[in-house]
Amino acid sequence: MYADNIAAYRRSVTATRYHHGNLREALADAAVDAAREHGPDGLAVRELARRVGVSHNAAYRHFADRDALVDVVAGRALTGLVEAMERRLARVDETDPVLRARRRLIELGAGYVDYALAEPGLFRVLFTAYPEVPGLDDKPEGEDADPFAMLNAALDDLVDVGYLDPASRPGAEIGCWSAVHGFAVLNIEGPLRAMPADEREATLQAMLAHIDLAYGRGQGAERRSRAVQGPQDAS
Amino acid sequence: MYADNIAAYRRSVTATRYHHGNLREALADAAVDAAREHGPDGLAVRELARRVGVSHNAAYRHFADRDALVDVVAGRALTGLVEAMERRLARVDETDPVLRARRRLIELGAGYVDYALAEPGLFRVLFTAYPEVPGLDDKPEGEDADPFAMLNAALDDLVDVGYLDPASRPGAEIGCWSAVHGFAVLNIEGPLRAMPADEREATLQAMLAHIDLAYGRGQGAERRSRAVQGPQDAS
DNA sequence: TGCTCGATGTTGACAGCAGCAACATTCACC
DNA sequence: GGTGAATGTTGCTGCTGTCAACATCGAGCA
Structure with missing residues (x-):
């Protein structure tokens, strides 16, 4: 139907699929970058989601809470x-x-x-x-x-x-x-x-x-x- | 006038004057207590104001910002x-x-x-x-x-x-x-x-x-x- | 004595944060 | 082809710091 075509068009133009495909890794990478720049204070879930181009709550599908994200960064460190x-x-x-x-x-x-x-x-x-x-x-x-x-x-x-x-x-x-x-x-x-x-x-x-x-x-x-x-x- | 009487009555009952009288010290003391219990994270301006029984912004008459309050606690430490x-x-x-x-x-x-x-x-x-x-x-x-x-x-x-x-x-x-x-x-x-x-x-x-x-x-x-x-x- | 002004405290707003709940979309598998 | 689980979004609550406008009070001056 028409709405679907619009959605498909937007997808083809922005190359933004509804499912990110690799969100967990992308968030972890962004978190490491942020931590390198600003230390623990730079690890804000919403800010990271913004950087990765995803809504502010998507991260919670991959990390129980902020601490879980911090743990991942700590592991890489x-x-x-x-x-x-x-x-x-x-x-x-x-x-x-x-x-x-x-x-x-x-x-x-x-x-x-x-x-x-x-x-x-x-x-x-x-x-x-x-x-x-x-x-x-x-x-x-x-x-x-x-x-x-x-x-x-x-x-x-x-x-x-x-x-x-x-x-x-x-x-x-x-x-x-x-x-x-x-x-x-x-x-x-x-x-x-x-x-x-x-x-x-x-x-x-x-x-x-x-x-x-x-x-x-x-x-x-x-x-x-x-x-x-x-x-x-x-x- | 009537309103004044009400205000006076409330004052006599609650013993809460509009001007705290010693807010800076009271806030600093509360801040030290909070820091003892919860470290730096315990130093929330609004929470301290609440403890001292004053509105959330009163602290800013005595401390430029949160950092200034932290400095006071650090000094005592x-x-x-x-x-x-x-x-x-x-x-x-x-x-x-x-x-x-x-x-x-x-x-x-x-x-x-x-x-x-x-x-x-x-x-x-x-x-x-x-x-x-x-x-x-x-x-x-x-x-x-x-x-x-x-x-x-x-x-x-x-x-x-x-x-x-x-x-x-x-x-x-x-x-x-x-x-x-x-x-x-x-x-x-x-x-x-x-x-x-x-x-x-x-x-x-x-x-x-x-x-x-x-x-x-x-x-x-x-x-x-x-x-x-x-x-x-x-x- | 009464007025006024500066000091002090309050209310209300904005923005950013973590996190919960309900809803939307998509994918994978039967 | 349909259906349920995985994934992403929207909207909310409540916390935070901080600014601006307003209210109250006390000290000092006329």
Whole structure:
């Protein structure tokens, strides 16, 4: 009938079918773009629908709510973070096992910060939706690569090659993670956001070198036994 | 006239004067309460006005916009953070200058984390509105106590008493800040939010001990000269 | 004493957001 | 070829921040 012809004509002209065909992917892509530009605040369902050229509620056919969309972006950010860390790892060509393990820990941290500085928006989204790290005690992760597992593996290597005192191993992953994460957060959205790039890089390298040395065996071990002890209860 | 009488009656009954009398303070207090409970997201101008019993726009007579209100809360949070750090500092009763300076650095970090864990909502608000740290080069702060200045003072003390190698001093403040800030962030809103309190405390103390040792002089100095070096450019 | 003006508070509007419900279109399969 | 499920749209509610116009009040001046 006539109305159908009009509809068909409009379709042929605008190339806009009623069914988008790939809306879920298109929304996810748009969400990643928005998050890169504006961080978590850029993830507005209606705005994304507008960008993709679809009505404001269509997204809810593919995502339960806004959080589900954020989770998808966080997943992509996680992948990017892992890739950045792996890129750095791959550059380590030391042959000496000890030097190699030490270098790998440093590069892991550098890769983490690399990603945070290169993709601050995605990095921020990632940490609004980061899953709880499981037990810290029960090792069996099984999952595919995640940054925390990579860090643990690097630290275990340091123990295996005899550089890291096994007694210092517990909690080391949290110490390392805290340092690089804090550095990243302070630099991308925090009080250090205006630090010049070269100064930032030098400071990061100094910090990573201190981490390397802090967990070094040898003279450190006996010094560690003389660590200052004092009242340690919380106030 | 009649209307006046009605108004007067309502006033006497509800004890609600047209002019609140202390709206700015009342709003700020309500904002702090809301931030304590729900973090930055709890700071909704309309909701606060509702709580204080005033119309939704009255707040704009006292705060230019929502950000101005957030700044006030951040200011109070900053005060709380400084107090928590000072409380911890005050507990150090070592007499030996070196041990005293080392202990003070550790307590500073512990106080920082204390506050973040005790007031996660306020801590988060603080870091959505934290001012840029000035130059990092030009010392003359002049301002009243702020956490970064306290940290710098503690590190300078460590140099003065001969524990911290002056060559290691530059950037040390960022390394220390990053570690405790990262620890705080990961633990209050991040992947470590479910860690048991006792384990958390032990891990923190281990990290602080490593910071203490990482910046120790002596054997560390020569080891530092042998630090692993490698390509350090960002990808 | 009474008036006036600035400070303070209110009402009403607009726009953007998340999300629910009812309706429309299309596709895939029987 | 028809029918039901999947997908997309329209319209609504209620929340938010913010602007503009109006109302009320208190302090200071005539």
